Amino acid sequence: MKNNTKVLILAAGKGTRMKSAKPKVLHELGGKSMIMHILDNCVLSGLKDIYIVLGEDKGQILNSIKNIKVKVIYQKKQLGTADAISSAKEYIGKFSGKLLILYGDMPLIKKETIKKIIKKTNNSFSLVGFVSKNPKGYGRIIKENSQIAVIEDKNASKEIKKINLCYSGILCGPSKEIFKSLNKIKKDKNTGEYLFTNIFNYLHYVEKPINILTFPENELLGVNNIKQLSHADKLLQKRIKLNHLKNGVTLLCPDSIYIYFNAKIGKDVVIEPNVFLGNNVVLKSNVRVKSNSYIEDTYINSFCEVGPTCRIRSNTQLGKNVKIGNFVEIKNSKIGNNTKINHLSYIGDSIIGTKANIGAGTITCNYDGRNKNKTIIGNNVFIGSNCSLIAPIKIGDKSFVAAGSTISSNVNKNDFSIARAKQQIIKGGRNRFLKV
Numbered sequence: 001m002k003n004n005t006k007v008l009i010l011a012a013g014k015g016t017r018m019k020s021a022k023p024k025v026l027h028e029l030g031g032k033s034m035i036m037h038i039l040d041n042c043v044l045s046g047l048k049d050i051y052i053v054l055g056e057d058k059g060q061i062l063n064s065i066k067n068i069k070v071k072v073i074y075q076k077k078q079l080g081t082a083d084a085i086s087s088a089k090e091y092i093g094k095f096s097g098k099l100l101i102l103y104g105d106m107p108l109i110k111k112e113t114i115k116k117i118i119k120k121t122n123n124s125f126s127l128v129g130f131v132s133k134n135p136k137g138y139g140r141i142i143k144e145n146s147q148i149a150v151i152e153d154k155n156a157s158k159e160i161k162k163i164n165l166c167y168s169g170i171l172c173g174p175s176k177e178i179f180k181s182l183n184k185i186k187k188d189k190n191t192g193e194y195l196f197t198n199i200f201n202y203l204h205y206v207e208k209p210i211n212i213l214t215f216p217e218n219e220l221l222g223v224n225n226i227k228q229l230s231h232a233d234k235l236l237q238k239r240i241k242l243n244h245l246k247n248g249v250t251l252l253c254p255d256s257i258y259i260y261f262n263a264k265i266g267k268d269v270v271i272e273p274n275v276f277l278g279n280n281v282v283l284k285s286n287v288r289v290k291s292n293s294y295i296e297d298t299y300i301n302s303f304c305e306v307g308p309t310c311r312i313r314s315n316t317q318l319g320k321n322v323k324i325g326n327f328v329e330i331k332n333s334k335i336g337n338n339t340k341i342n343h344l345s346y347i348g349d350s351i352i353g354t355k356a357n358i359g360a361g362t363i364t365c366n367y368d369g370r371n372k373n374k375t376i377i378g379n380n381v382f383i384g385s386n387c388s389l390i391a392p393i394k395i396g397d398k399s400f401v402a403a404g405s406t407i408s409s410n411v412n413k414n415d416f417s418i419a420r421a422k423q424q425i426i427k428g429g430r431n432r433f434l435k436v
């Protein structure tokens with residue numbers, strides 16, 4: 001049945017209300033662009049034939065679309081939503097199945113809802129709306145007897161503005177009939193645009209029922225400006241966090257935590273307040289992320305404790321039961337099971353074995369001004385406090401590096417290494433410097 005449905009997503013608008021140089025549909029929420037949210041959900045709902053109408057920003061938007069096959073339709077001039085759909089006519093005008101029309105700025109629509117809309121559209125049209133407490137800016141749906149109209153906010157009288165049943169931009173129905181009625185739409189006098197919503201003046205001539213389907217506003221809202229994007233982002237965060245809570249994750253003060261869409265979090269994980277989990281984070285079971293930590297592109301195995309106030313990024317992997325403490329930054333590194341890096345360290349481009357102890361203030365000096373170099377530390381290594389490990393360097397298993405050392409030559413297995421100026425003592429020498 002689904003193969004008999006094509007989806008057309010409109011995303012050619014200039015998005016001027018965003019007041020941003022970035023194309024509107026590339027603005028992100030929960031770490032994913034609006035357009036990718038919609039596309040992913042189209043694919044997940046089983047749609048295979050995806051058409052997308054793009055304008056001047058075509059190249060930029062296409063570059064950002066990953067792993068999804070879309071057919072692009074170019075709308076030369078943004079003359080309105082009806083014109084955008086008309087530009088698809090030469091590609092799908094003759095298609096005899098169902099057409100689902102979506103707008104590119106409705107990032108919160110769920111796959112289940114897409115499925116329901118398609119399922120409920122049988123030899124009929126489905127006009128999708130929602131009830132809003134604050135309907136300003138939306139087209140209002142009016143139903144009188146069997147006649148349905150959508151009046152744009154800009155064209156609405158005071159009375160119509162009071163209506164809170166809003167049009168979402170979604171229409172599903174027999175594709176050919178939609179294109180036929182579309183031909184009849186004239187330029188709107190007030191806005192100078194070809195408004196898709198005027199299709200309802202003509203669609204009723206087709207003798208097929210037009211059903212109004214409603215879903216919650218928090219799935220169908222449109223994003224026209226940054227304030228609305230921020231609101232949608234907040235709703236998405238709520239959704240993401242609710243899912244994690246349902247899966248046995250504890251979030252302390254959840255409103256203060258931000259989690260990207262693709263975080264994978266195991267059971268009995270505890271996340272403390274003010275934590276940011278960015279792109280591609282995996283936290284296996286029983287991990288505890290303490291307050292104010294910033295983690296992205298990182299895999300953390302079970303029973304680790306990280307933070308408070310740490311930064312872990314760029315393809316880092318922590319083994320089981322690793323402890324990362326406060327003011328520690330780790331980048332592009334692999335840390336073995338049971339290793340501790342508890343205070344004030346920078347570990348970059350490193351591989352550290354199991355049961356190692358990296359003392360407070362120890363730093364891997366991975367950058368020589370030209371290249372990034374590797375630090376390799378073995379198992380059961382003890383590195384004292386405040387060491388500088390100048391990469392490329394290897395520190396063998398069970399070796400010991402004394403506190404305050406600057407290490408630039410490899411240290412072998414079982415060896416002790418110290419590299420600091422020798423301490424001198426001048427007996428009673430204090431009086432040379434101070435009189436009292």
Ligand code: UD1
Pocket residue numbers: 010011012013014053075077078079080081083084103104105137138139140150152166167168169194195196197221222223224
């Ligand atoms: C539109 C609807 C309104 C509805 C609201 C829901 C129309 C005329 N109005 O208003 O009834 O309540 O969405 O959010 O449809 N686009 C193009 N080419 C164009 C113009 C727009 O591709 O020439 C695309 C935009 O990129 C956008 C979508 O169409 O993704 C909707 O356009 P937008 O300007 O956001 O319409 P709204 O004013 O929000």
Ligand code: CA
Pocket residue numbers: 103105222223224
């Ligand atoms: Ca919109």
